[in-house]
Amino acid sequence: MTLENNFIHHSKEYIFLDNETLSNHRENTYKKIFQKNYDRKNNESLKNITISDVSKFNYFYKPTKTNPTVSLIDDLNYKIKLVDGICKNYEDEYIEIRNITNLDFKIFLNQVNNNLDDIIIDFNKIFLNSGIFFNIKSDTKLKIRLVHDTSENFTVFQNNFINFNKNCEVQLEDHFNLTNNSINNINYNIHVDEKAVVKHNIFQNFRNSNKLYLTSNSVCEKKSSYHQNTYNFSEGFVRNFHHAHLNGEYSNASLKGCFFLKNKNICSNKTNIIHNAVNCVSDQTYKGILNAHSKASYYSNTFVSENAQKTEGYQLSKGILLTDNCSFFSKPELRIFADDVKCSHGSTIGPVDESALYYLRSRGMSKNEAMKMIISSFIEEDLLNLDKNIAKEISNNLSDYLKSLSND
Amino acid sequence: MIFLNINNLNVSIEGKKILNDFNITINEGEVHAIMGPNGCGKSTLANVLAGNEDYEVNSGKVIFKDEDLLDLNIEERAQKGLFLAFQYPVEIPGVNITPFLQASINSKLKNEKKPELDNLSFAKLLRKKAEELGINTDMLKRSINTGFSGGEKKRYEILQMSVLNPELTIFDETDSGLDVDALKIVTEGINRFKNPKNSFLIITHYQKLLDYIHPDHVHVMRNGKIVKSGDISLASEVEVSGYQNF
Ligand SMILES: Nc1ncnc2c1ncn2[C@@H]1O[C@H](COP(=O)(O)OP(=O)(O)OP(=O)(O)O)[C@@H](O)[C@H]1O
Numbered sequence: 238m239t240l241e242n243n244f245i246h247h248s249k250e251y252i253f254l255d256n257e258t259l260s261n262h263r264e265n266t267y268k269k270i271f272q273k274n275y276d277r278k279n280n281e282s283l284k285n286i287t288i289s290d291v292s293k294f295n296y297f298y299k300p301t302k303t304n305p306t307v308s309l310i311d312d313l314n315y316k317i318k319l320v321d322g323i324c325k326n327y328e329d330e331y332i333e334i335r336n337i338t339n340l341d342f343k344i345f346l347n348q349v350n351n352n353l354d355d356i357i358i359d360f361n362k363i364f365l366n367s368g369i370f371f372n373i374k375s376d377t378k379l380k381i382r383l384v385h386d387t388s389e390n391f392t393v394f395q396n397n398f399i400n401f402n403k404n405c406e407v408q409l410e411d412h413f414n415l416t417n418n419s420i421n422n423i424n425y426n427i428h429v430d431e432k433a434v435v436k437h438n439i440f441q442n443f444r445n446s447n448k449l450y451l452t453s454n455s456v457c458e459k460k461s462s463y464h465q466n467t468y469n470f471s472e473g474f475v476r477n478f479h480h481a482h483l484n485g486e487y488s489n490a491s492l493k494g495c496f497f498l499k500n501k502n503i504c505s506n507k508t509n510i511i512h513n514a515v516n517c518v519s520d521q522t523y524k525g526i527l528n529a530h531s532k533a534s535y536y537s538n539t540f541v542s543e544n545a546q547k548t549e550g551y552q553l554s555k556g557i558l559l560t561d562n563c564s565f566f567s568k569p570e571l572r573i574f575a576d577d578v579k580c581s582h583g584s585t586i587g588p589v590d591e592s593a594l595y596y597l598r599s600r601g602m603s604k605n606e607a608m609k610m611i612i613s614s615f616i617e618e619d620l621l622n623l624d625k626n627i628a629k630e631i632s633n634n635l636s637d638y639l640k641s642l643s644n645d
Numbered sequence: 646m647i648f649l650n651i652n653n654l655n656v657s658i659e660g661k662k663i664l665n666d667f668n669i670t671i672n673e674g675e676v677h678a679i680m681g682p683n684g685c686g687k688s689t690l691a692n693v694l695a696g697n698e699d700y701e702v703n704s705g706k707v708i709f710k711d712e713d714l715l716d717l718n719i720e721e722r723a724q725k726g727l728f729l730a731f732q733y734p735v736e737i738p739g740v741n742i743t744p745f746l747q748a749s750i751n752s753k754l755k756n757e758k759k760p761e762l763d764n765l766s767f768a769k770l771l772r773k774k775a776e777e778l779g780i781n782t783d784m785l786k787r788s789i790n791t792g793f794s795g796g797e798k799k800r801y802e803i804l805q806m807s808v809l810n811p812e813l814t815i816f817d818e819t820d821s822g823l824d825v826d827a828l829k830i831v832t833e834g835i836n837r838f839k840n841p842k843n844s845f846l847i848i849t850h851y852q853k854l855l856d857y858i859h860p861d862h863v864h865v866m867r868n869g870k871i872v873k874s875g876d877i878s879l880a881s882e883v884e885v886s887g888y889q890n891f
């Protein structure tokens with residue numbers, strides 16, 4: 238279906254229909270895309286995406302027999318299941334989670350906007366049909382596993398708000414359980430209050446027919462930290478665009494990711510860290526293994542504003558290309574307006590080191606085994622500081638991926 | 646059984662001829678040494694025997710344990726009992742020594758249809774061998790050769806040899822870069838490892854190593870072939886007057 242048809246026929250699902258400001262804004266956004274009134278050539282948000290692919294889709298959103306849950310796996314260890322973007326409204330002394338309603342328009346008006354040229358975020362605004370408001374109360378120490386179930390053919394346009402309040406210490410896991418043929422355009426607004434410590438691990442492992450566009454904007458206040466890791470084992474298209482704002486002094490953020498591509502898989506990645514305060518540290522590292530005809534891109538960006546002295550910022554991209562037919566485009570960028578900063582970026586992308594392969598094989602290991610050992614070593618360091626269960630899950634996914642390589 | 650026979654081997658790299666009708670025969674239990682000026686093709690010989698695919702074998706034959714060695718790939722040669730201690734061991738960050746060596750020995754055992762070693766018995770074996778060679782067991786937790794000093798890399802090659810227990814070991818300048826004490830430990834290690842079934846091809850620039858190891862044959866190599874063979878006295882000749890007389 239065309240963009241126009243979708244817009245006209247599915248306007249009722251829009252959450253903020255009653256709010257004039259947001260509705261107008263939405264209308265304008267729609268017009269901008271419809272009239273192709275945006276930068277089409279150098280638009281990072283469209284890297285590895287064709288606009289006609291994203292604008293022509295079968296909008297379908299009828300969450301009827303949904304069954305979202307909130308359960309406790311353990312003490313202070315939650316499992317929260319969202320179904321088609323909907324959660325079960327729940328509150329206890331540690332957390333509060335609920336679906337957003339049109340009464341929440343104020344938080345929408347106030348959300349950090351770093352996505353001015355992001356067409357995917359424009360689509361998220363135009364078709365917004367779900368969202369959750371998630372509050373983690375202060376001084377709590379929790380583990381949360383957030384499972385996103387999306388039914389067949391569903392198009393979920395979701396905008397979520399997570400507040401990590403003062404002094405909380407949280408390990409948040411996102412799992413995407415997509416069935417078939419779904420489109421998931423999900424935007425996170427994450428606020429990390431003073432002295433809060435957040436580890437956010439995101440698992441993406443789903444089949445070819447699904448698409449996931451995941452965007453996040455996090456804001457760190459004084460002495461807080463936000464560490465995000467994405468693990469992308471998906472056959473379906475994934476876009477990871479993540480922005481972190483260091484607004485409070487002595488805060489730090491890392492946006493890291495690993496992806497494992499085969500066949501004709503495509504992924505598009507971007508990270509962006511904005512230093513707005515003194516004495517902050519940031520790290521952006523994406524690593525990928527690419528096989529067959531797969532394709533990846535990674536933009537990284539460190540912005541240091543003029544008052545963000547004593548900034549430390551690192552950027553790195555690493556890739557192993559297993560065939561001559563895959564490609565990994567990487568573009569690091571630094572924009573620095575303060576003078577007392579330490580920033581660096583690096584990039585190493587290429588085939589498996591032949592001399593390493595020779596060394597391992599010369600001790601009797603088969604080529605396949607040697608290859609696997611080198612590939613596993615590639616993410617070895619990323620597994621070191623992880624919770625045992627998570628590390629196990631990743632290494633299971635990794636061995637599945639490695640198995641698939643030998644079948645090619 | 647023919648243990649190792651190299652017959653009129655011609656090898657080139659990027660069109661440049663390096664080995665030139667090279668011949669040698671090594672029998673079971675023998676220790677051979679090859680000396681020769683820089684660039685004469687010693688490492689080329691070692692790498693061609695190990696199966697390095699960068700080199701082009703233009704003609705000639707290599708029989709190892711009655712089989713055509715050149716028909717085998719890199720790992721098959723290792724599994725059949727060939728081991729090369731590299732002149733420049735490569736650093737492989739992230740690949741830990743212990744699982745790497747365990748996987749190596751197990752692929753060999755598997756090939757010989759013998760039971761594989763479990764983690765515990767392998768760890769024991771590795772620790773024992775490391776202690777024999779004066780290698781700090783802390784090193785066994787590290788990534789392959791990563792950040793090792795020149796001498797540490799060489800010692801670690803010897804450790805791999807003693808764990809994998811090969812029948813033919815090629816040392817490519819394993820003595821270079823070792824301090825006096827390390828040289829002693831390494832040669833003791835080699836001597837302990839020597840038995841009527843194990844053979845060695847030792848590539849070296851120095852007589853010192855040969856004094857400790859007592860090779861059965863010493864060869865001088867120039868321009869891709871052996872130009873003179875003899876006993877240990879040949880090494881002293883090289884030591885005194887260099888290669889111009891050969
Ligand atoms: N990849 C290559 N491309 C071109 N020439 C090469 C290559 N590798 C080796 N050679 C050449 O082959 C010749 C033999 O090299 P080799 O390493 O076998 O010498 P060597 O006898 O081991 O010397 P050394 O005593 O210095 O270790 C040298 O002239 C060298 O430059």
Ligand SMILES: [Mg+2]
Pocket residue numbers: 687688689732817
């Ligand atoms: Mg050499």
